[in-house]
Amino acid sequence: MEKTSENNSYLKSPDLLPIGYEQRKIGIVGFFAMWVGMAILLATFDIGASGIQNISLPWVVLATLIGCIAVGIFISIVGDIGVEHGLSFPVYMRAPFGIIGTHIPSITRAVTASFWFGLNTYFGSTAINSIIHTIHSGFDNWLLCYAIFALVQLINTASGIKWVERFADFAAPIIIILSLIIYQTLTADIVERGSNVWAWAESPVTGGAAFTAFIIVIFANMGFWATLGCDIPTISRFFKAPKFERNWFKRNRTNLIGSLIAMPLTEAFMIMIGAAAFMVAGTSNPVVALQETASGWMLGMLLLMIVLTQWSTNTAANIIPAAAIFSNVLGPKASNVIAVFVVGVVGTIIQPWSVYEILTQALLFIGAVLSSISGILVVDYYLLRKRRVNVQELYQHNGQYRFHGGINIAGFLAWVVGGIVAILLMDYSFIVGFVLAGALYYVLAKYWYFKKFPQAEMLDPSDDKYLGITVGRDWIIDGEVTKQQEEVQSNV
Template sequence: MAKNYLKSPDLLPIPHSKKNIGSLGFALIWVGMAVVLAAFAIGGSGVRELPLGWVVIATIIASIALGLLMTLTGDIGVEHGLSFPVYMRAPFGTVGTHIPSVVRGFVASCWFGVNTYFGAAAMNAILATLFGFNNMFVCFFIFAVLQIVNTALGMKAIERFADLAAPVIIIISGWMYFTLSDQALQEGRNVWSWVESPATGGAAVTAFMVVIMSNMGFWGTLAADMPSLSRFVKAPKLERNWFKRNKSQIAGNVIAYPIVQTFMVVIGAVSYIAVTNFDPVVALQESATGIVLGILLIMIVFAQWSTNTSANLIPAATIFSNVGGPKVPFWAGVAVAGFIGIVVQPWSLFGVIIGILLIVGGILAAICGILIADYYLIRKRRVNVRDLYESEGQFKYFKGVNLAGFIAWIIGGAAAVALKDYSFIVGFAAGGITYYVLAKYWWFKIYVQAEIADPDDAKYLGISVGNDWTIDLEEESVPNVAIVPGQTEHI
């Protein structure tokens, strides 16, 4: 057992040899993750004021921009094998990391609850149709337990489920689109031209930006802690080119995610146009019957399951394991996340989802801005990984807290809440710029950072110079030995 509470076995850097998710595997995980009922809500809300074509354009813009941002933050996991809560010790401190991390973990747990509720609703509808069994509470409990067990078994089990779920989701999503489109045509509504209450002038611009910010706010939660997922993604050793090193990430974040996200938004819009309800479980029950309905509802169950394991339970469990230290293993973190997702009563959250996305997305966008500023602009991708796991190392700062990070987060989050229609952009910019100025010209003048004072690639870069980081759980502190490219550094 580690003497140091920062050295939890489940939070150690993932070495190159254990990165086992390739480009196709990561893309398939995204196919499963992006099919989420909240995405349907964005589409249904958007066509109230804008034609579907403009909703699609706004979604594509948001998805590509966010996909690039995810890849930027994800390089922390690819390059160094570090998870989100561990790297957050750099911009927030070894103790301070817990506050923004727990906020993210709580949000992820809430999303787990929301997605579980709608997956359970689909499961209940299937059982009611086929066997006359109608008990939403039982379905919710069973579905939650199945997802928690699947995630607790580890990343390989999640990837295998994604391999199974993704083809089913792709096929049935197309079926769902055409089913709902036909329903809309029967009601005399052309899905690409119908708008409930068309917005004009400045109101149309605002509505367009709300669609963009809603999309970014929804997945902005994952943009912040993409390292927790990307640390398992394959990357070539000794590859200094950023694009080549992150090619597997790009396949998922910049190609698969925008395509699937846009299609899900379209389905939500078509669902609303067809039956004035962007919840496809309700819409499908009105527009399909028998085996067709059963198959479509199975897709909803698979989609929520694959989303929850990768996008919600893994990040939340990693965070809660970081807070608890070695005494809280990954599987226990999964259980904590699942418990929170149940007790928040997720069935009451869906009706206010767009407003929540705008506010929470902006607050978490400030963290994304801080991460980008710290990793790329200040440290220039070099990280003193050893000290991230040392309670008395350089990241202890002032009683374990980096005040530059907290001041920047408060300013960025407050700006995002004040301008919620542009929350993600405002939060990201305000948080990142404020942190850069405070850290570079104030905080790091007081608390010297080794990788900034001595920017030696061989000491502080990861797989791009051939370094794998390993942490000795038995020792509180051992010398940090510089190595030559191609060797493994033992810490």
């Protein structure tokens, strides 16, 4: 066990301390179920609807699988930060961006997650409104539904990660069954119209235009999960993993199975539903499409699925990561519960539902900004530090990661340049931002910045000093906060 003696500070907010081996409760089945819930959401349908306007559904599905597997590999790679050291995203970001600099890119991610929370809650609230309207025709108040639905999700998340997993375990099988019913209902209507869902395209393109449309679907899917890819350590720190396991694949199998099997298959199926909804009603929103093809109890059941999917996505993929970041920014006085409700407030103020019509473009933009952060994370963790982290110093005001007034200039330069170039090359934003920012950071950090600010784990890459679960270590930060840490972790 490792200890430090520095007084408590905002760097040591109990919600941000490393998660120990005994507190890691999420296994393969749990994360698989979480992915089923996260990948089934209305925003995913838009990619399918956009894709089949130019290319046929088989090509859209293939592009989706390629994009999801690619980003799933990346999510698994970054997730090792949480598995190995029990660290959340905003805490590890202190290494490549500095103890103060971490706030700027982290807040970018938190606002993005809050955006998704608001958008998904809006979708869920419209479904709830439709369900109630079906039962009581005089009711029509989506705003009231929004407030209640948001509150329920926030309370669920504030109750701890174990309640998030339990809801995912409950919702996943129901979601799968209802998704099959949705697809069958929509395709039956398409067949009645004399169309073939697998051959149809609204305005088919060929040659270079078809290739471009194919690539856009790939990178839209990658940009879609670039948000979670950045801060997957915030969730993966709760994954069960064997102590003293040096095989990377065995240590990360929970993440690998969820991100490379559950997510691609689930997302591909949602793309198919979005495409079918567009063929039926000219919109990717299946709530609208289903109102044209279903009625009575079936419509109510299908709309219930929409509610469950938005709920399960928000808790795991949006509220938990964003709350960890807001907790990092606001300090120990802001408990995890407060940080969770900050996510709700920010996500509502943004009113993200107003940009739904340009969602694919928004995904590419988000992918550009966040993929640059991701490239820097991967380079910093794997190529420079070689998975060894001076974890104690991440919680020190005047330690190794203070850099220039708390800011790692190399990290910021790489992020800005990589993000701008990726935005300029929007159709390929994820890969451009990831590669360019990562490469630039590697050169700046290794050959300039870390010569000015030596990094202990790079000078002495000792397993015993700087690895976590691989050598059987639980990182304990300062004896004074150990009790708080235990209290927080007892709730997960």
